[in-house]
Amino acid sequence: MHFALVVLSTCGLFLLLGAPFLSAATVIIYAGAIIVTFLFVIMLSQQAGPSGADLRTREPALATATGFVLLATLLVGLQRVYDWRTVDAAIGHAAELARAEKIDPDYLSPAGPLDMNNVGTQPAPPLTDKARRFLDEMRAALDRVRVAAPRGRDDRRLADHRLVLDTEAAINGLEVSGFRFRDEDEVRTDAQKIADNLGRLKAVRDGSAAFDDVVVSPYGVVQPATSREDPGREPNEPRPLPAANVAAVGRTLFADHLLAVELAGTLLLVATVGAIAIAGGRREKAA
Amino acid sequence: MITLPHYLAIGAILFTLGLIGFLSRRNLIVMFLSAELMLQGVALNLVAFSRFHGNLHGQVFTLFVIAVAACEAGIALALFLMLYRRKRSLDVSVWQALREPGLEEMTDLEPLPAEAKEEPLPQLSPAGIEPAREGRPYV
Numbered sequence: 001m002h003f004a005l006v007v008l009s010t011c012g013l014f015l016l017l018g019a020p021f022l023s024a025a026t027v028i029i030y031a032g033a034i035i036v037t038f039l040f041v042i043m044l045s046q047q048a049g050p051s052g053a054d055l056r057t058r059e060p061a062l063a064t065a066t067g068f069v070l071l072a073t074l075l076v077g078l079q080r081v082y083d084w085r086t087v088d089a090a091i092g093h094a095a096e097l098a099r100a101e102k103i104d105p106d107y108l109s110p111a112g113p114l115d116m117n118n119v120g121t122q123p124a125p126p127l128t129d130k131a132r133r134f135l136d137e138m139r140a141a142l143d144r145v146r147v148a149a150p151r152g153r154d155d156r157r158l159a160d161h162r163l164v165l166d167t168e169a170a171i172n173g174l175e176v177s178g179f180r181f182r183d184e185d186e187v188r189t190d191a192q193k194i195a196d197n198l199g200r201l202k203a204v205r206d207g208s209a210a211f212d213d214v215v216v217s218p219y220g221v222v223q224p225a226t227s228r229e230d231p232g233r234e235p236n237e238p239r240p241l242p243a244a245n246v247a248a249v250g251r252t253l254f255a256d257h258l259l260a261v262e263l264a265g266t267l268l269l270v271a272t273v274g275a276i277a278i279a280g281g282r283r284e285k286a287a
Numbered sequence: 288m289i290t291l292p293h294y295l296a297i298g299a300i301l302f303t304l305g306l307i308g309f310l311s312r313r314n315l316i317v318m319f320l321s322a323e324l325m326l327q328g329v330a331l332n333l334v335a336f337s338r339f340h341g342n343l344h345g346q347v348f349t350l351f352v353i354a355v356a357a358c359e360a361g362i363a364l365a366l367f368l369m370l371y372r373r374k375r376s377l378d379v380s381v382w383q384a385l386r387e388p389g390l391e392e393m394t395d396l397e398p399l400p401a402e403a404k405e406e407p408l409p410q411l412s413p414a415g416i417e418p419a420r421e422g423r424p425y426v
Contacts, residue, residue, distance in 0.1 A: 003320045006301070010327050017294070017338040019346050022353075026330070029353055034323070034360045038316060041364045045371040059393075063310035067303045074299035082292040239341025252343040253350070260347075264354045271358030279365035 007031045018241045021249055084202065090141035091198045093134065098192035103184050104130070127178055138171050138194055145201040167197040294335035301328030315367045315377045319360070326356050 007030045014023035097103070127135070146164050170190045242248040253261060301324060308321030330349045337345025367377070374381050383392045 003324065006324060006327060010301070010331055013294070013297070013331060014334050016289075017334045019334050019337070019349075022330075022334060022346055022349055025350065025353060029357055030323070030327075034357060037360060037364050038320075041367055042316065044368060045377055060311045063307050066310060067307035070306060071299060071303040074303070075296060078292050078295055078299070082290075241338060241341065241343065248343055249346055249350070253347050256344070257347050260351060264351050268354060268358055271361055275361040275365040278362065279368045 004031045004035060019245065021246045084144075086137075087141045087144050087198065087202055090137045091195050091202070094138060094191050094195035094198065097134070098188050098195055100188070103187055127175065131174075131178070135171060135175050138167075138198075141198055142167055142171070142201075145198060145205055163197045163201055167194055167201075170194050170197075291335055291339045295332055298328045298332035298335065301325070301331065303328075313378050313380055315370065315379055318379065319363050319367070323356060323360070326352060 007026060011023035011026045014020075014026060142164065170193050174187065174190055305321045305324030305326075305328060308324065309318050312318050312321065330352050333345040333349045333352065335345075337343060337349075370382070371377055380393060386392070
């Protein structure tokens with residue numbers, strides 16, 4: 001009964017996701033045919049009463065631990081991909097640094113200002129803790145939004161977009177100089193550049209900004225920036241599914257997946273024959 | 288806003304619950320229902336991707352998943368019937384002889400509660416004239 005409830009709930013979710021045919025099919029096949037088959041099997045395998053074995057579980061602690069490890073892995077994977085709060089925070093910090101009238105002395109390296117005339121011979125000035133954390137945060141955010149440029153027609157390898165390279169250069173510049181340039185305006189300029197580039201790369205990942213003539217939607221579809229099927233739609237909203245769901249599913253099924261349909265039919269036939277062969281033998285013939 | 292990762296998280300939760308049930312239950316039928324629960328989680332993932340990619344390939348794949356699940360249900364239940372006929376029990380731990388070599392047998396720490404003995408059906412004396420039997424001439 002619990003399983004029937006779960007099936008009904010998932011078919012409710014299918015309805016929310018714009019799949020009315022699938023929700024009906026799931027209810028009919030799962031909560032209909034399969035559960036009726038279960039009832040037949042339970043009827044034929046009657047036990048003398050509720051047996052004690054049903055109450056015992058095998059290794060419940062180990063099974064639950066395994067389940068939680070799996071769930072944690074899946075949820076952490078989802079969070080890594082879909083959670084943008086750290087990137088937003090990083091962009092906020094960089095913008096805040098860029099707007100500050102006076103740079104917080106906690107950022108500035110205790111060493112003196114960089115002597116630009118002989119940069120190569122001087123050792124790198126030490127960074128304060130706050131500066132080190134800031135730079136790590138910027139680098140982590142850049143790794144999240146880094147987008148390899150889509151292949152150009154003549155380009156055989158994927159290269160990092162120039163925005164990514166610019167941002168990396170700015171971060172490295174801040175690190176090498178220990179946040180002390182000849183004047184603080186350069187620190188602010190660099191921070192502003194980092195904030196702008198990170199924001200723009202994030203918009204490219206979201207699909208709300210074009211990227212060398214293509215738009216990469218967050219759900220994996222690359223389409224040219226000029227052709228937009230429905231100008232009224234937000235750029236990063238998914239394309240609506242066709243309203244005539246059954247007809248469209250049938251069309252996709254028989255146009256794109258014909259081989260799979262034939263194979264599924266063969267599989268169903270073989271399964272039917274197999275089930276009858278396994279369980280259809282009369283008791284006298286069973287060994 | 289309910290976005291894609293919410294649906295994927297629910298799919299993951301369904302899958303994990305099915306996995307826990309499959310690994311820990313002993314009744315064959317309940318184990319199979321847990322496996323079906325895992326398939327439901329996967330189907331939810333597929334339909335969510337189909338919605339958010341804007342095409343129907345995910346829904347078509349889900350249709351195949353349902354078809355395969357139906358086949359699997361048929362054959363699995365036929366097998367369960369056969370197994371029940373052998374050992375008169377739907378407990379999967381009576382089939383320990385099928386375990387891998389090197390694993391030790393999983394025994395219950397306490398014996399299972401004794402099943403209520405079936406009362407034998409009452410034997411009624413046959414009505415009418417009894418046929419002749421050895422040591423008992425025809426009456």
